[in-house]
Amino acid sequence: MNQEQMEIKTPEYVSIQFQVAGLGSRAAAFIIDQILLNIVNLLVLIVVWLIMEGMSPLPFFFFEDTLPLAITIIVLFIINWGYFFAFEFFSGGRTIGKKLIGIRVIQENGHSITLLSSFIRNLMRMIDTLPTAYFLGIIMVFFHSKHKRLGDLVAGTIVVHERKAKRKKRLTPIEKEIASRGILKDDLIIDEWTFKAFTEKDWKLMNTYAGRFTQLPLVEKNQLTRQIAEILFPKIGQNVLGKSEQELEDTLLVLYLNLREEWEFEI
Incomplete structure (x- = not known):
């Protein structure tokens, strides 16, 4: 089945195109995840077996107290379910x-997956596995027009291919400025919770600022830098007071690099 293009209109009325991930790429990603989980499951069972061998003269699968076995089953369930839930959010x-295959889960509106959506999507995984070997999920992904399994339908999510930012042969003026200052994206570490606080409106603000940065007279640039810093700095836990214009500019440019990776897509 051919991979299809899907257009999403964001609440800001911006159209973004995504390439929907089909059964092949989703199955490949799942196989990789399952291999990793099977290794972890095996390690857990070995550890439990070693512990039980030391505590009981009976073989592991014949000990009288079923509590350790019940705890082991619960732990394995949490690992296997929690892996998908935690990583996706x-x-x-x-x-x-x-990540290795190059696909990701997003909301139907184009935004990042929410905590509730990740929870619902992966809770429904138990139904998608019925009657065995993900039969129901495979059938739904194959025949659904947007390659959705039941969990995607209920949670309002969709799996799409990663989209790379545009790569230009020539550096733009702002890229030259950033390079001349020796600024790197990793100069500002933004955790996932903080990053989710930024919206497309914030990206548009930063993109406009970066586009005009090298064109504005010094006085206007300083005023604009301080105004934008007062809007965005609270989101990254930084204070505008006490910082020089150079420090404000450098921090905003690093923030621009981080936001660009998320919001600047190749349409």
């Missing part, structure tokens, strides 16, 4: 398998 809709 805290890693921008990407498990390790999805």
Whole structure:
């Protein structure tokens, strides 16, 4: 089945195109994730077996007290379910398998997956696995027009291919300015919770600022820098007071690099 293009209109009335991930890429990502989980499951069972061998003369699967076995089953369930839930929310809709294949889970409106959506989507995974080997999920992904399984339908999510930012042969004026200052994206570490506080409106503000940065007279540039810093700095836990114009500019340019990676897509 051919991969399809899907156009999403954001609440800001901006149209963004995504390439929907089909059964093949989703299955490949899942296989990678499952191999990793199987390794972890095996390690857990080995540890439990070693502990039980030391505590009981009976073989592991014949000990009288069923509490350790029940705890082991609960722990394995939490690991196998929590892996997908945690990675998809805290890693921008990407498990390790999805990251390697180049796909991610997003909301139907184009925004990053929310905590509730990740919870619902992965809770429904138990139904998608029925009757065995993800049969229901595979059938739905194959026949659904947007390659959704039941969890995606209920949670309002969709799996799409990662989209790279445009790569230009020639550096733009702002890229030259950033390079001349030796500024790197990693100069400002933004955790996932903080990053989710930024909206498309914030990106448009930063993009406009970066586009005009090298063109504005010094006085106007300083005024604009301080105004934007007062708007965005609280979101990254920084204070405008006591910072020089150079420090404000450098921090905003680093923030621009971070936001650009998320919001500047190749349409």
